Amino acid sequence: MFDLSPDEWIAIRLSLRIALVATTVALPFGIAIAWLLARKDFWGKSLLDGIVHLPLVLPPVVTGYLLLITFGRRGTIGGFLADLGIVFSFRWTGAALACGVMGFPLLVRAIRLSFEVIDRRLEDAAATLGANRIWVFLTVTLPLALPGLIAGMVLCFAKALGEFGATITFVSNIPGETQTISAAIYTYTQIPNADAAALRLVLVAIVISLAALVVSEWFARRAGLRYHGD
Amino acid sequence: MIPNSGERFSDRIRLEQSMLAVDVEKRLGDFELAAKFEAAGGVTALFGPSGAGKSTLVNLIAGLLAPDRGRIALDDHVLFDSATGINLPPHRRRIGYVFQEGRLFPHLTVAQNLDYGRWMQKLPADTAETERVVSLLDIGHLLRRRPGRLSGGERQRVAMGRALLMKPLLLLLDEPLASLDRARKLEILPYLARLRDEAKIPMIYVSHQAGEIVRIASQVVRIEDGRVVADGGLELLDAERKEMVF
Numbered sequence: 008m009f010d011l012s013p014d015e016w017i018a019i020r021l022s023l024r025i026a027l028v029a030t031t032v033a034l035p036f037g038i039a040i041a042w043l044l045a046r047k048d049f050w051g052k053s054l055l056d057g058i059v060h061l062p063l064v065l066p067p068v069v070t071g072y073l074l075l076i077t078f079g080r081r082g083t084i085g086g087f088l089a090d091l092g093i094v095f096s097f098r099w100t101g102a103a104l105a106c107g108v109m110g111f112p113l114l115v116r117a118i119r120l121s122f123e124v125i126d127r128r129l130e131d132a133a134a135t136l137g138a139n140r141i142w143v144f145l146t147v148t149l150p151l152a153l154p155g156l157i158a159g160m161v162l163c164f165a166k167a168l169g170e171f172g173a174t175i176t177f178v179s180n181i182p183g184e185t186q187t188i189s190a191a192i193y194t195y196t197q198i199p200n201a202d203a204a205a206l207r208l209v210l211v212a213i214v215i216s217l218a219a220l221v222v223s224e225w226f227a228r229r230a231g232l233r234y235h236g237d
Numbered sequence: 238m239i240p241n242s243g244e245r246f247s248d249r250i251r252l253e254q255s256m257l258a259v260d261v262e263k264r265l266g267d268f269e270l271a272a273k274f275e276a277a278g279g280v281t282a283l284f285g286p287s288g289a290g291k292s293t294l295v296n297l298i299a300g301l302l303a304p305d306r307g308r309i310a311l312d313d314h315v316l317f318d319s320a321t322g323i324n325l326p327p328h329r330r331r332i333g334y335v336f337q338e339g340r341l342f343p344h345l346t347v348a349q350n351l352d353y354g355r356w357m358q359k360l361p362a363d364t365a366e367t368e369r370v371v372s373l374l375d376i377g378h379l380l381r382r383r384p385g386r387l388s389g390g391e392r393q394r395v396a397m398g399r400a401l402l403m404k405p406l407l408l409l410l411d412e413p414l415a416s417l418d419r420a421r422k423l424e425i426l427p428y429l430a431r432l433r434d435e436a437k438i439p440m441i442y443v444s445h446q447a448g449e450i451v452r453i454a455s456q457v458v459r460i461e462d463g464r465v466v467a468d469g470g471l472e473l474l475d476a477e478r479k480e481m482v483f
Contacts, residue, residue, distance in 0.1 A: 137357035
């Protein structure tokens with residue numbers, strides 16, 4: 008019962024890879040946009056905020072479809088990138104893109120909140136000590152935002168791991184290429200006598216999600232400790 | 238004017254004569270600050286009631302706020318001049334700032350906090366100087382702690398050390414004792430006096446407590462409602478001496 012078949016292993020490895028790549032690539036963009044939203048006032052700020060949060064409220068199928076028409080081979084951006092050798096459609100990279108987009112609002116939200124609660128006076132103190140704006144950001148702002156950064160990454164990772172609608176719409180459900188755990192579970196529920204396989208993957212999904220939560224809790228606690236004691 | 242980085246405080250006797258010249262105007266909402274004074278070496282106290290504009294003035298000197306008009310210069314080193322459009326950012330002013338609430342970096346240890354300014358100024362490590370300041374302020378036993386585990390008095394001593402170790406041309410102290418109870422104030426005052434006598438850096442000391450000022454300062458600039466109303470020696474505080482806290 009608990010022996011995972013090669014196909015199931017492939018789905019698990021693929022899911023982990025897609026979620027990791029999605030989170031890692033989204034992180035720098037997430038930090039930049041969270042910082043803009045937390046610290047700057049500019050024309051179109053509400054619009055940017057809205058666009059970032061859109062995947063959270065849109066039906067995932069709609070997000071997937073929008074990705075398909077922009078990042079597909081014939082899409083405006085996809086066509087251009089395809090010429091450069093970067094192809095998203097029906098590849099695992101496309102699944103990572105879809106997962107990254109879906110997890111992005113959660114990532115930005117958590118980081119933005121942590122930027123907003125940072126005591127700006129500490130940044131002033133760093134400036135008087137000789138730190139220019141980049142150093143202030145790297146040595147004060149970013150480390151102080153660490154708990155939020157970790158929380159955001161875990162949320163994004165979890166979202167990416169569970170993403171289904173946008174991924175399947177954008178890159179379909181191809182075993183070994185775009186078939187993640189979620190898609191595999193869905194497939195197993197559609198074929199007779201695959202209940203055991205579906206259940207095994209369900210258990211795996213629970214274990215991975217729990218592990219991510221525990222690890223992030225541990226990191227956040229460690230980062231939090233640094234504020235209050237040695 | 239900017240001393241070379243290997244220089245010690247003791248080598249900087251020349252700086253004792255250094256002169257801070259401030260002539261600024263700044264409007265913040267309904268509050269209007271228009272202050273002109275000069276501070277020559279030693280410790281100059283900015284004295285006045287809360288809300289008089291002392292902290293604003295110090296922030297203007299540090300570069301954390303920009304004046305609407307005016308000029309700030311440390312000897313011939315112009316920090317701000319609205320006429321010529323000069324406005325050095327705080328990180329290039331090399332002015333140490335001890336804040337009322339310390340503002341130590343909570344994610345760094347005391348040792349890392351102390352080292353921060355030197356690191357940012359790209360000064361070479363100077364163990365002897367660090368040891369001197371650490372023993373001057375008696376903070377050797379705290380080096381491995383994080384600020385969250387320090388008492389209020391310890392925090393302020395570390396904050397002073399941090400500002401000193403960036404080798405500033407001028408030291409600003411904005412009510413460094415205000416957040417402490419009386420016992421802690423009495424604990425810190427001797428360190429401040431030592432700092433004045435040994436560090437040989439011109440200091441601007443902000444306070445609304447005459448009792449602190451007479452223990453530390455040699456020159457008093459009295460500020461009320463955004464204006465300099467008097468400028469002179471400690472005799473300016475004679476009226477307050479009678480009701481002194483210390």
